[in-house]
Amino acid sequence: MHTFVKKEYIDIMAKANTFRKPKPKIRKKRSLKGTVVKFIVKAVFYFMVASIGSVVFFKFVPIPFTLTMVNEKLSALASGEDSEIHYNWRSYNRVSREMHLAAVAAEDQLFPQHFGFDFKSMQNAFKNNMKGKKVRGASTITQQVAKNVFLWQGRSYVRKALEVYFTVLIEVIWGKQRILEVYVNVAEMGPHIFGVEAASQHYFGKSAENISRVQAAKLAAVLPSPKKWSVSNPGPYVSRRFPKITRQMSALGGTAYIRGLRSF
Template sequence: MIKRLFKFVFKILFWLVAFSIGMVFLYKYVPVKITPLMVIRYFEPSKEEVKTFWKHDWVPLNKISKNLQLAVICSEDQNFLKHNGFDFKAIEKAFEFNKKGKRIKGGSTISQQTAKNVFLWPERSWLRKGLETYFTFLIEFCWSKERIIEVYLNSIEMGKGIYGAEAASKYWFNKQANTLSKFEAAAMASILPNPRVYKANPASNYIKDRTVWITKQMMYFGALDYPKENEKSVKN
């Protein structure tokens, strides 16, 4: 009986792992049209009497302004091009910060956020964090940095019911994502810590200050050059 149960559990785990690897490989080439977060947000109970809407327009990376690509890197993960999915210094800083105060400061990289957004759910738990680590490893191994940022910018929440750079650009600035200026891109990146509360336009004083800071970081960062596949392989 125990032997049969062990075999059954092993088969379940084997097929779950096989399915997850297959999904990661598939999303290396196929646009991610829907994510668990989009579905969860859509069916979440709301105190507002406004009908829930859902806007998401997938576009390839070359249709997203380099300004926005650079803005989110400078805002969320300045070591994105250098690390292999995990920024241990940032994690250590976040851990020390959280020990001192009540406000939670995250140390997640863009790769980790992409893994969570595309494959998992938003609530914090040790199970989700463990799966996030697993999927982060898979996408870093299978995808290029350009593909990770492309999926990230197309799946991230950027307002209530707004997902992805294209839908967010139209919503906040009434223009396409490939035409965003540096300041507009920085304004959109500045709301990412809490996109359902903050507004890119019109912006509060806090968001304006963050926008200025991100714009300066973009200037210090310089040109955005993604590593080639062979360079990534050598690094890993």
């Protein structure tokens, strides 16, 4: 009797367990902080992939245009002025070495030696700025290329931080020869005139392959402010500056100073 009751009780409990509803799974709520962190990590990852990929791509491909060129064109269109941009890419070997040397002599004489940053010049510029003296910045040719090709004009901590990042990338991936090649091609040398080929044709009526040392120095002399200073009608500043650049070119040892720049 007791055995039968026990067995019947077990059967009833088994049936009850069969019809019991399963417990719902408890989903853990994802915290807002975790979501934000995950988003930031993904954004940084994709940005690094895109930026490194673009730097590798433009190591081999001519720069089609820069944001500065786009801004120039849009500004001209908005004001009803002539919006044509004069820009003709020329490879390193199709530009006079005098132009490459002039750019280095005028803008960044330690270019062959440093790794993208001239810390001594940066320190001197900082000290002068603290004293209230108006001096030019200490941006190297590499930094200027990083800004001109991958970023925008203007002053902000975000842009400066990105400039440092791209400066390191192009120093590592491009090499000095490619950096100098890009610089003389995209630098603004007059209103709506970008690069040495367009400037040489406009001012001297000749190809960039054939410009002289003096002509190269004149182009380099207006690089700090090509809208303010003119190659064709040089004012007192340019008239004083380009002879100094030619003397610096000689003092550096001529084109031998940039011979053998790293190309990778």
